[in-house]
Amino acid sequence: MLRYTLRRVLLMIPTLIGSTFLVYLLVFLIPGDPVTRLAGGEKRLSDSTIASIREQYNLDDPFFVQYAKYLWGVLHGDFGHDFNGNSVSTLIATALPYTVVLALTAFVLKLVIGVCLGVWAGLRQGRLPDKFNLFFTIFFLAVPGFIIAYFSQYVFGIKLHWLPISGVQAGFPLAFVMPAMVLALETASPLARLSRTSLVDTMRSDYIVTATAKGISPQRIMWVHALRNAFMPVVTYLGLSMAALLGGSVLIETIFNLPGLGGTLARAIDTQNGPVVVGVSIFLLLFYLVAALVVDLLYPIIDPRVRHA
Amino acid sequence: ADGTTSLVAVNNGEIGRITGAQNPGSQIAMAICEPLTGIEEDGTVFMRGAESLESDDQVNWTVKVADGHTFSDGTPITAETYVDTFNFVGAGANAMPSNYAYGPIKGYDELNPAEGKATATEFSGITLVDESTFTIEMKSPNNDVPYILSQLAFCPMPESAFADPVAYDKEPIGNGVYTLEKLDPQVEAVLKKDPKYQGWVPDGAADQITFRVYTDTNTAYQDVVAGNADLLRDLPPGLIAQGRNALGEEGLTAIDSNALETYFTWPTYLDETFPIEVRQAFSMIVDRATISKDLFKDATVPAGSLMPNSVSAYREDACGEYCTYDPDAAKALIAESGFTGTIPLNYSSENTTDAATALAVSNSAKEIGLTVEPKPVPAAALSETINSYELDGPVIQLWGSSFPAASEWVASVYIDANYRLKYTDAEGQAAVDAALAAPSQEEADALWQKSEDRILADQVIQPLYQQVRYIAHTTCATPHHAGGDQQIYRTAVTCS
Amino acid sequence: MPESTTSPQTARARRGRPRSGLRSLWKSPWFDIAAIIIVVVALMALFPSLFTHIDPRDCDLSKSRLGPEPGHLMGYDIQGCDYWSNIVYGARTSLEVGVYTAAISFVIALVAGSLAGYFGGVVDSVISWTSNVILGIPVGIASLVILYQFRSRTVWTIVFVLVLFSWAATMRYMRSSVMQVRNLEYIQAARGLGVGPWRILGSHVIPNAVTPLIVMTTLSVGAGMAAEAGFSILGVGLKLPAFSWGIQIALASQDGNWQIAPLLMFFPALMLGLTTLAFVVLGESLRDALDPKARR
């Protein structure tokens, strides 16, 4: 187990290097020259200014030199700057807390909503809650997230005055309740579906019959016996989604005006700012890798029959 | 609470560079900067940092700097400050994005060679005379200098800024009405009125302005409706209709003098592919009136001129028949030209209104059997294609003036750095030069119109529509603009 | 040993039990509804003219965003085109993108996930490593850059990019359930019979582990449909003017259009939702049909 963990951790290094290289290359390959748009919408920069700016950000170097300079910087703890002169580390450091709070809150809500819906539907398979689960899933899949977001802003922010409409000024938890809730609802569908179906599968096992024969209530059977058995795909999903949430939902961050990582990344892609894109990507990838590792380590805990080679 | 007034303005998107750039930090820069001149609502110029600005020949301009004005940190501002700033920003090597504004000044080309190293470090056209006086020599006669100097590009910077302009940008030391108290580029910027500031203060200017970053217009709008934010400019079409209901007359202000216009531009290197009849026909299948009214719900007005109504040389229908929707005539023109190909209509994929326009044009072209392919291109790629003269068809371009003068509109078509059309026309150019040297506005206007007619006749750039700035605001804020350009810090505020 | 009382042949004739439960699919009303939706949408995709006579690009700008009226059941879109025929013509792209993407990434995820989960070790490391790298790349730029390299883009180009970035996640579902199943005693029993690893995977492990993958795949049909729109809007999708529900939803969501004309959002979302619903129900029925214990 320890060996396995160590091996996985070591494997992260080539993964990180491979990914940063790819990401850097992709940014480099984005069509168009980022510098030309620095002056804003309409006016065009003079050629001499463009040349100076390109030099300032190493943009006139060939790709491999750029990448090497970047990597060199990273090794020295310098993650570079965006075109507005903000250091990437600062950008990430300021955005991260918002993202983490949002992601964790949404994660918990989503977990509760998704699993409860799944269990409820599983308990009443083929009956109303099951259908509700199906329609909930489809509804939130088909209705674009921003509609839900705007709608809740309207209802809870403007009409009821319960929660701030946007921004982080109100602090935690007030400012994060609504975005997290919307994010959770938006992404709970697969979870609800997955847990429902896995549970229904599991409920057909013989040991569930044993549990019934022990006089245990269906609820307890569901939560205690079936859920853990059905949890492998669910945990897989949760791991992936935790990483995705930390990557930030650009849409939700945008609508609710949360200055998180997702928005930072989106803007950086938009302005073709290699250092920022790569910086944020490394970060997200690390999250992802750790989440994947945690999930893999959880498998044998959830199901002791699973062994890691 | 204590009688101080405050304004929360919506900043569309992250606060980027504040100093020396156009967007998106310019609204903040305006508030912390006192340029030499200022522009009134009706578009006329008044002195701010300058005591006087004079010229006999429109070439050599003498600037007298007002006495006793200082930076917010107390450093006095002298003529030398301006000269140093101009030499700094004007030099391409310093990588200041606002460098382009110095183009008309003599010596610019030496400081900004198209290739290679600069051959000078200072403008040959700028001379320090004494403590409070300096002179500017233009490349050619230019009566727009009072306007030019009102631009943010000419804001004075303290000496400390030159060493590291990027760091300065995070903690700018201005000389304007406000000082920057707090800057969090992803959240907000807070400005406070500078008690030591000596110059002109707009009526009703708030004691404190918060530029709050909004990444989503709809959210910003909802916050204005809820009273959490006071001012939001540039409402999209869908929200204008909404705003009329929710905010009513007193909450929705349209600035009726426009400063943004959208064109179709046809690079001249494509003249072979798209002969003039095709371009004319293209322009005639565009139903400008319906586009503005139905597609954009009056967020735009149809344009029949290359200049907007904020300019005195403006004529409502300079373009004439070619800007009038007439599919039959268009069909005839196409038939005449024998053109059978496809016209790719380029636009920036980030721009949703351009996308809608392109689709509308494509649809109405189909009615006369002409194929127009809407072609969204990522913004940076589009600029690059334009800059490298590699377009394959017309492109939808937006133009905004920095000051309300005809030169910003008509003259810029002739300057290849702007639209990159490779357009030259001796007669038109001559009219432009004459207009810039003209002693009176009337004479100038006539010349501007003449050169505009030349451009329109060549059909290199076709007016489409002008954006109407719609501003959603709370009742305590009265929006203000300078010659069609809204300047947030000049908003009159009544609430505390 | 005594002889059987009846010969196998007559016995089978008398109790004709289908080998698989696929036939029982037709018994469920839910399945019927799903099948009808899919058939109708497929017909739309194949023969749009069966459903509308109006050219979707025959537009009258002055009718922009007008509501339903006789002859124009869904009203007009932003450009003043008949919305119903737009929806009908949108079925093709949407269905193709959604279904191809889901189907292909299902297959890839199935194969990669099974291999990684079943064999573990180096195979797992390589597959997981690849998927990690892919998951670590921001999809936004990657798809933009890749699609930009294609001069002419077809549905398959879009599908290619969507698959490239979706199999990595779905693979993990398969991997995890295969890991759960691979040590069970009936797998050991098959091993003891000398059944090769591929056969074991194909006939024992996968059938018993595929459920989560089916669930996630059917759910992803709608996601693929929606994702296509993003590409078109960015200028790296299909050549404009293209019709798809995704594009319609995206256009309706821009510039506050949905506030003036909510129906523009509603109809394509409804179609997308119904189609996804149909696939989810289909997947669910399929799963039940494959599970002998679930048959009624």
Added chain:
Amino acid sequence: MPLLELESVRRFYKQKHTMFSRGTHGQVRAVDGVDFTVDQGETVGLVGESGCGKSTLARIICGLEAPSEGTVRWNGADVGAMSAADRKSLLHREVQMVFQDPHASLDPRRSVGQSIAEGVTTHRLLPASKVDARVGELLTQVGLNPEHAHRYPHEFSGGQLQRIGIARALAVEPKLLVCDEPVSALDISVRAQVLNLLNRLKRELGLSIVFIAHDLDVVQHMSDRIVTMYLGKVVEQGDCDDVYAATAHPYTRALLSAIPRKLAPDERLERVVLEGDPPSPIDPPPGCPFHTRCYAAVERCATDVPALRSVPGGQPAHHASCHLAEQITRSRVGMVSTLPSPLSLSERNQ
């Protein structure tokens, strides 16, 4: 050369699957140094206390589990060194297992017909057209109906599944059949049918069988040789008759005496009751592993490990690992009189 040969085979299981467990501490010593052979056409009965490692040994024989230590030779070839192809064509083709838990060892999603046919198709024993008929034949042989082939495991009773497991193993026509309690869930009549079938195959085809069972009557009926295990070790082995008639290990004796015989209650002489808790396979007691519960234990049993050696005065093939083997053989404690007495047996043998 024996068909199958196990040489000091060990199999330890990590018990607690914590992240950091290492070494042999905290391991279940399921099989702890077993030498074991099976000859062509021989039936070896494997008996022993529940949890003593019989199933583990069976899985090792069938190549389903690799021993932690020791070698397994099938037909002289080292199984551990076999290539995957050899394993399939040599080992799995010729050695088959009937699992102890018939329910868990059948794929719930495949009809039993498919499960039974799998071995046949894997080894291409029959053309595809004949497979169905063969499945039907096998089902009939184990007392089921050919049309049951289309049913799924959950539709069967425990005994029916057990027979399906046997049919599956027989389908491959193995040389060695390892049966882990193959008839425990069958009623006597059906069980007799199945046992007759196995014996017939043994007679006609020279099938070798490793027969794990708890019903000692059945073991006696089936086996040529008996191996008794206790706590992962072989404690006694020998010809069936020798072991039954001249039991040399007290544990075997306890086993034999514990057979419930309501039908002939009075024939039992004395039942050996094992006192105390069975020792833990994680931490086996020193000396003779059985000494903690042995009715005959003496002091040295607690310290000296008895070797598995020929029983003094018995047949040369009769081995036991007991210091007191000789005394035990002589005593009548726990003997059952329905069996021929040792004397008459030895007479018969001579």
Added chain:
Amino acid sequence: MTALLDVQNLSLEFRSPGNPPIAALQDVSLTLDRGETLAVLGESGSGKSITAKAIMGILPKPASRITGGRIMFDGDDLLTLPPTRLRRVQGARIAMVFQDALSALNPVQTVATQIAELYRVHRGMGKKQAHAAAIEMMRAVRIPDAANRADDYPFQFSGGMRQRIMIAMALALDPDVLIADEPTTALDATVQAQILDLLGEITQERQMALLMITHDLGVAGQLADRALVMYAGRVAESGPIGSMFESPAHPYTKGLLGSIPSAAHRGGDLPTIQGLPPDIARRPPGCSFNPRCGYATAQCRTVLPHLDPFAPDRAAACHHKGEVIADAPVGA
């Protein structure tokens, strides 16, 4: 006085799509009183486990359906009892040992947790206390080194150990009725003897009723007071075990007893009942046993015999029971 457990005319069908229903149980009746042990014998696949599951209320859904009969327990009909009340009976008052122990244990819970759950749910014990009680139960069923193995998972146990865990679970709450479905098949003789002793003790001391499904006539004989023989989903014969074994009244019972191997059969074939076990989906008309029966007459091939009482406490479903009893006793 009514018996503690009284199953009356229980009938049950299996349904599957596209096939006619299979009558798995027909008119099965049995009674069981406190302190009494009933052995259920019979052909493999004759419906013993299904009967047990029906009593437990855990029939496979939706495949099976009860088509008739009642299951009275302590005055309540278990078939109509509301779920919450049924749950108070299940596990606590009626408990069951399942036939296949590996599938019946939750693979992802430690065995101690699964035993402890009963204490926690039905007795409201705390976690620690329940765990300790669970280990105590594991000791009682002779799991070696119980404290150390308590936190192991079912797959880490041997077949017999799992079976003992099932027994521990069933006995944990001192049920009034224990249904044991072949509870000792995987146990060696010594452990089996100990477990049977334990069961015997409990039936004696705590007046537990034991319904024991078994194929081991020795075990049945040792433990049971009465026996019930099932054949093809019906009760063939019932009565006190001693007299039944001495003089079986049903040819199947007789055949069964005749199949007991003895030393005489060594090396040869074991005796069996002739013919193929019946398939409940295709019962022959009349008595299900008639194709294999030596006594069968024309009547047997058309008329279904009823379970007729003939001697005190004995009943058999055979048209020819007189002849069968009269024939010489069989077997050992």
